[in-house]
Amino acid sequence: MMRMSNELFLKRAAEEDGCMISAIGLKPLYAKTAEPAQQAGEPVRFAFRTLISYRRRALRLTMEDVAQKAKVELDELLEIEENASYVPEPRTVQKLAGLLKLPIEELLVLSGNATAANAVLTEAAVRFAARSRAVEKLNREQNDALNEFVKVLVDQKASARKK
């Protein structure tokens, strides 16, 4: 890791000259509290976009690869991976499920297109969201979290079929 020299730091600090440096995120810190129903869905949608991102990386696919192979616009893929409030069209979810080998029904629930039949999926999604962070390459911890969550999705699908 390269560090700035002391001399350069002093030069840059002089350039800063006591100016404002404030920046504010996509979700403003002073944002009004969301409706209870929306709050409940937030970790689930966070889990959806993280799942897509992790799964893509685990399969060693770039965003461009996914866009091309699943025939999804790159802009929409960026939106899906970055914007937890974005609800993709069911058809897009279907394309992603096919390419990333994830069960479609569960993915529709996570993406906000359908309602969960029970709490197992949403609870697993909340756990996954809490353990998630983005990295260029998944490490063991992230891989474990991903595999555990995918297992819940597949188990859910299997138990739904039995019924």
Place this chain on the structure above:
Amino acid sequence: MAAHLDWAPVRLEALTRLFETKESWPEHWHWDWSKKADLLDLLAYRCMGIECEGHLQGLMMTSTIAKNSRLRPRGKAILYIEYIESAPWNLKALVENPKYSGVGIALLEAAIEFSEEEGFGGRIGLHSLPQSEEFYRNYMTDMGPDPDHAEGLRYFEMSAEQARAFLEGRK
């Protein structure tokens, strides 16, 4: 959050003064850290601060999952700065003689370092408040107003190459 308590009296004093002179005051002062503290339970979020003489001089909150790069190579992971701020006594707009300079530079350097550690190559991004745009324009690319941002703030991004240039003093 400790910064809220520590910075509040100076802000209050400055607000009173700005009110008397009918100047506008920074719009972000009603941020409520306590409402977002729960985000720090998520591994994707991290908070960093600079402490000197027993006081927080600057604070930054980052996310490794909020955005991907808009600059080429597009779609790469970046470190997104959710929030960054310098203590009020370090700002020329509020006090006659700011105590410390370089808080923003030190936090930007820390953000680049963290981005590199995460394998993001030093890429970082943020939405600047209007008063801070000039500062970020010196080192980052101004991508213009972001329609996805609730306040329509301008989005700034630093590529891996710009991060190296920042650290090496090429700009």
